[in-house]
Amino acid sequence: MKSFFSVLLFGISILGFSQTNTYEISFENAVHHEAEVKVTFPEIKRDTLSVRMSRTSPGRYALHEFAKNVYAVKAIDGKGKTLKITRPSPYEWHITGHDGIVHLSYTLFANRGDGTYSQIDETHAHLNIPATFMYAPELSNRNIKVNFKLREDLNWKIATQLPLVSGSTHSAPNLSYFMDSPTELSNFHLRKFQLGSENSKQTIQLALHHNGTSKETDEYFEKVKKVVTAENEVYGELPVFDYGKYTFLACYIPNASGDGMEHRNSTILTSTRSLAEGGMERNIGTVSHEFFHAWNVERIRPKSLQPFDFEEANMSGELWFAEGFTSYYTNLILCRAGIVSPEKYVEGLTGAFNYVWNSPARQFFNPIEMSYQAPFVDAATSVDPVNRENTFISYYSYGSALGLALDLSLREKGLNLDDYMKLVWTNYGKNEVPYTVEDLHKTLNAYAGESFGNNFFNGYIYKSGMPDYKKLLASVGVALQQNTETPYFGANIRIKDSVGSIQRNVKIGSPAYKAGLEKGDVITTINNKPFTNDQKFDDVIKQYAVSDTLSIRYKRLGVEKTAIVTLESDQTYEILFSEKVGVSPSKQILAKRKSWLKVK
Secondary structure, rough: HHHHHHHHHHHHHHOOHHHHHHEEEOOOOOHOOOOEEEEEEEEOOOOOEEEEEOOOOOOOOOOOOOHHHHHEEEEOEEEEEEEEEEEEOOOEEEEOOOOEEEEEEEEOOOEEEEOOEEEOOOOOOEOHHHHHHOOOOHHHOOEEEEEEOOHHHHEEEEEEOOOOEEEEEEEOHHHHHOOOOOOOEEOOOOEEEEEEEOOOOOHHHEEEEEEHHHHHHHHHHHHHHHHHHHHHHOOOOOOOOOOOOEEEEEEEEEOOOEEEEEEEEEEEHHHHHHHOOOHHHOHHHHHHHHHHHOOEEEEEEEEEOOOOOOOOOOOOOHHHHOHHHHHHHHHHHHHOOOOHHHHHHHHHHHHHHHHHOOOHHHHHHOOOHHOHHHHHHHOOOOOOOHHHHHHHHHHHHHHHHHHHHHHHHHHHHOOOOOHHHHHHHHHOOOOOEEEEEEEEHHHHHHHHHHHHHHHHHHHHHHOOOOHHHHHHHHHOEEEEEEEEOOEEEEEEEEEEEEEEEOOOOOOOOOOHHHHHOOOEEEEEEEEEOOOOOOOHHHHHHOOOOOOOEEEEEEEEEOOOEEEEEEEEEEEOOOEEEHHHHHHOOOOHHHHHHHHHHHOO
């Protein structure tokens, strides 16, 4: 340790980096998921230096206690004297007795490759910075240099949005940028292209860590290029990336955990699906979603997330727009780019549509309040049972459904959502002025008229109303229909060993709910008929009709009980082209559909 710190200190003194915090990370024990981290904090003015691990990660809204994976923490001063370390909290260390310099070292365990955590093994070092590096809050405005000690025996290279200093050393202008800069060390494939006007071309690159072939990389990169180009057309220009490039950090490997996470000039994409086994089609949606965030959330930034807090949960009422409208564009962009067919895109709206508009949760929270739930649901963990099935709608899905409604409503006026997003970009994103919900409301009023904007926000954002989708979808030749003759029970039931177990909280207002059935109940017979093991519960219910009364015999906590369930009409929607239900759209309607989907 002394030899490392003395060499590092010498380097700092001769190069004049006295106001730079310097990191080094190495991976000699990668096989056991460990890294060794060394940090130097020079010119410390206070007697006690407080260092900590973050509790949050950019793009995530819940707390994540990264300190639990840190151990063997040691510190010496500039003369090599061992320093006293105390723990005032689970995620904080106080270091005293220093001479103005603290050399800190620790071991990190990391074995989850996703958009929040880090993973270290002999396939790669997948580093999300908050999950990897300690920091000193009082020194957060200092420059940072970090040396990633590559495993040359494993042919590792470095992919990151951090600017290169030299060799394997990169820099960051401050702690916030450092924390927002995930880094992939592996033997990845690199592809790049340039996009932009003649005088402002920027580089878009894909660093793809996978077990596939170069040919597969080339084929996938062509899809990435199509997505990037289609999203650029929405806004009319790329953001100005800080160092002239944007990097997709993709890990499609068996040991990854599926995820996607946006950052200022890069994004993490992780999946266990290889390109050869479905990933070519199924992974590209995450590319579409995350790159759209380069505008919407990274630069069109909610004021509630500015600055990002690394010590507490980050709550925002704008996620229905930041995440939800981005989700609306996710698959629409795939359609516009020719990656999915218009028919597949439209029919694919059905699942999220039913999830949102058949949920009882709208009686409890509007889209803003749903956004407030993020710290409880965004990869958050808890051991106590919750009632999310009845009280929460994902702001991704809710916002996506509202994005569809707003787009089609604007198109009825000869306007469109693309141009509204351009205006939000011009007013807030391009110059990076943080916005509020009220700012979005005012911008819609300015774009589409005060009456239109007020009706949309007062009816569907500040309240939980449902737009007239049947009319809106019909305007672009799309049918919205329900089969009200299908019976509905209202509980998720799995038949095994000739009994039916209720798997989830029963939906509020459903026939099963009204009858007093609950999660964990075990149904033994319906109208005195037992189940057989090869049956599915939905098939059992389809034998009956709407308004039929069922006598349910069940066990709860070992006690036999009975209930009476009266079946109701299934409220499930289906979305599909009007032609499929025998309605031929007019030329005018087909032109509107083409304009919406930008079919080429």
